Amino acid sequence: MIRFLSVIIPLAILAASGAGTWWLLVNRPETKMQEVRPVLVQVEGTRLKKTSFPVVVTSQGMVQPRTQTTLLPEVSAKIVESSSNFKPGGFFEKGEVLMKLDPVDYETAVVVAQAAVAQAESMLAEELAKAEQALENWKALGRSGEPNALAMRKPQVAKAHADVASAKAQVLKAERDLERTTIRAPFAGQVLEQLVDVGQLVTSGTQLAKVFAVDYVEIRLPLPERGMRFLALPENYRDGSESAATANAEVRLNAVMNGKLASWRGRIVRVEGAMDASTRQIIAVAQVDDPYAKRSDGLPPLKVGQFVEAEITGETLQDVYVIPRSAVRAGNEIILISPKNTLRRVLVEPLVSDEKQIVIAANAPKAPQEGEVLCLTPIPFPADGARVDPVIDGKASTVGMAKSDATATKPVPAPKGGPS
Structure with missing residues (x-):
């Protein structure tokens, strides 16, 4: 069992x-059927529209005086007087007395030279009288013909004339030296550096001060080659003719002073005749008039040696697309979104560009058409034909999505086995 x-x-x-x-x-x-919907990346886009764009070429440079020189005395003497403006930072006008040297020795030289003139003129009068007497004596002796130069004392008279001219020249020199004891400003300017002061003995060639003109300043601005063709730049030629540009390009100079942004208006006045050896760029020279005038906003004036950023106004481009820099990939590539919400990469050639945007011609052969959608969202690895979920100008795109989803949906059988 x-x-x-x-x-x-x-x-x-x-x-x-x-x-x-x-x-x-x-x-x-x-078996239950499940639908797997495609996972789409949501991106932002905008429709391209033709517009106009005023070209502004940016550059930078340092403010330089139009004239800077070192004051030198032409005579030797002790400094006896100095102007109150003859200090570093002091302003002066053209012809203003900046300094006086001791004039006593040069006043004495003028008197001595004038006495020499009187003596020379006396000797000339005496020689002229002797020449007349020699002619009378020649006639009284009953001689015929013309007397020779020596008998007429012509060499002595000529020497007396030369002595008078030399004495008068010495007077002019003495008076000029006396005038040079007063140091006057050669132009309206400002003292950059004071090198001497009252009581100091100076000689011809001693450096008195370094000064510069203040009627206007200049800024050397290197120009990028791409933006130069849109600027009205003045050009001078060897034959004296000038370029066809009727007006010089306007320049706005910006600098931060006392924590505030200050701006000055200027203009391009010339282009240097040689390219910069280090950057291989053309150098344009901007001019700002009366930089030391009092400003209404209370900010300090534009100073020599100051670093400024320049915005040069050029021509206005028509029928162009302005594309944000963030939407441009390396190699000037942009991404377009097709009506079926797929991506398409396009290479473009900018007319001008800056750190915020690029500008392309709408009529270029390979340019996008007006109304096409530009992808604004950076995509690390975009592939041509990849589908996305776009938001165009703030509105979600639903056109084409239903069809795309329907074609992309595939039935996937559930795992075999018992009921879950």
């Missing part, structure tokens, strides 16, 4: 397990 049960029980268990398995296979649940 025990042996019988030991055989029957395992067989019964196997039969029950087989029957259960068969029942599960026969009565398994129906």
Whole structure:
């Protein structure tokens, strides 16, 4: 009996397990279908529109005086007087007396020279009288013909005339030296550096001060080659003719002073005749008139040696697209979004560009068409034909999405097995 049960029980268990398995296979649940929707990257876009764009070429440079010189005395003497404006930073006008040297020795020289003139004129009168007397004596002796030059004392008279001219020249020199004891300003300017003061003995060639003119200042601005063609630059030629530009390009100079942005208006007055050796760029010279005038905003004036950033106004471009710099990839590549919400990479050639935007011609052969959608969202690895979910000018794009989703949806069978 025990042996019988030991055989029957395992067989019964196997039969029950087989029957259960068969029942599960026969009565398994129906397979459910699941839809896997595509995962699309949401991007922002904008429709391209033709517009106009005023070209502004940026540059930078340092303010330089139009004239800077060192004052030197032409005579030797002690400084006896100095102007109150003869200090570093002091302003002066053209012809203003900046310094006086001791004039006593030069006043004495004028008197001595004038006395020499009187003596020379006296000797000339005496020689002229002797020449007349010599002529009378020649006639009184009854000689015929013309007397020779020596008999007429012509050499002595000529020497007397030369002595008078020389004495008068010495007077002019003495008076000029006396005038040079007064040091006058050669132009309206400002003292950059004072090198001497009252009581100091100076000689001809001693440096008195370094000064510069203040009627206007100049700024050398290197110009980028791409932006030069849109600027009205003055050009001078060897034959004296000038370029056809009727008006010089306007310049706005910006600098931060006392924590505030200050601006000055200027103009391009000339282009240097040689390219910069280090940058290989053309140098334009901007001029700002009366830089030391008092400003209404209370900011300090434009000073020599100050670093400024320049914005040069050029021509206005028509029928162009202005594209944000953030939407431009390396190599001047942009991404367009097709009506089916797929990506398309396009290479463009900028007319002008800066750190914020680039400008391309709408009529260029490979330029996008007006109304096409520009992708504004940076995409690390865009692929041509990749689908996206765009928001165009603030509105979600639904056109074409339903069709794309329908074609992209695929039934995927659920995993086989028992009910979950």
